[in-house]
Amino acid sequence: MSDNDLVLENFLPYRLSYLTNIISRRLARLYSGEFGITAHEWKILANLNRHPDISAAEVGEKTAMDKVAVSRAVSGLCYKGLVDRKISQQDRRRSVLNMTAEGKKIYGQIKPLVIDYEKSLLNILSPQELSLFDQLLDKLTRHVETD
Template sequence: MSHETVPAHAPLDLERFLPYRLSILSNTVSQSIAADYQDRFELSMTEWRVMTILARFPEISAREVVDRSRMDKVAVSRAVARLVDAGRVDRGIHGSDKRRSVLKLSDAGWAIHDEVAPRARQHERDVLEKLDEEERVWLDRILDKLMG
């Protein structure tokens, strides 16, 4: 049955519904990576994502973390608070603007990042290994197009 002939009130065919499939794939990949760091470092998935963003974009605000990650602002705020309390993230003041705080990984945060990141890259390689080179190129193009 083509998409054009499906009645509007019909249940979603979740196995073919793109948002559902992307969510399941994202959760599957993220959870396999998370298994490495959750118990070992007592890090939530959101905390790890905040850390990766701060590693890539140091000295940005929590609002910028939300913008870059598209994560819920309350979840980011809680994750940042836990990371600061644990000494993994430092909160400072942005230059001359005393009202704007910025975040960066502490030395302890960098130590965790530098241990987890190579494992995360290996998980990515394991997932992408299921595709041939042409499929990997197309996947990259398709993701860029859909996210653009």
């Protein structure tokens, strides 16, 4: 067996995926339990908070979700009364999405939980380590994004 044999525990894509899965599960617990929000729905709420009046396609761009996932999550949010969907008068194919008052309220309740979780996660790293990790993550991401 060659000495560059494949050892999953050392294989970086696998380790990255392992870490990410744990973190995603923990985060999902924050919104799924008490609030009944899925990860996709949460991502959309966070985007509508920053960018009101955007369309489903724009949500898709900003969240890297495909349009079917966006459609389903937006439907779920509308059904729960957290998002309001209007038809654009400029282009009647497009939707114009916004959080409702109730949506903003829920968003405001979940946001601190999520931010606290991120803090608790990152407090194991020193400021220098965090900054480095940040840069390396960016570097890798820019690298893999070039198809």
